[in-house]
Amino acid sequence: MDIKVILTVFATVFVAELGDKTQLATMLFAADKSVDKWAVFAxxxxxxxxxxxxxxxxGGVVSNYLGPKTLSVVAGIGFIVIGCWTLWRA
Known part of the structure; x- marks a missing residue:
């Protein structure tokens, strides 16, 4: 295994998940005193x-049809569209 890839993916996903809706939902579940915190964690x-x-x-399937540059552009456009849609709904 390539430790550089593991650390890069870990850092990217970790930072991306901080403060998002998933983490907030997990915090709300854990805030319930009647819920086992280990069950929420699991x-x-x-x-x-x-x-x-x-x-x-x-990603493995899509990479058979699209190159990395094309995939990056499509993902970037997707993020922009989602961002605009989120702002429009706010």
């Missing part, structure tokens, strides 16, 4: 693992 971990697995599988 559920959140499993969800992130499943979502990341889907991302890796989708």
């Amino acid at each position: 559920g959140a971990c499993l969800a992130l693992i499943a979502a990341s697995g889907l991302g890796v599988l989708a």
Whole structure:
């Protein structure tokens, strides 16, 4: 395994997840005093693992049809569209 890739992906995903809706939802679940915090942690971990697995599988399939530069442009346009849509709805 390439440790540089692991650290780069870890840092990117970690920073991207800080303060997002997923983390806020997890905090709300954990704030419930009647809920086992380890169960919340386990559920959140499993969800992130499943979502990341889907991302890796989708990336593997898409990379057969699109080059890295094209994929970066499409992803960038997608983020801009989502950002504009979020601002429009606000």
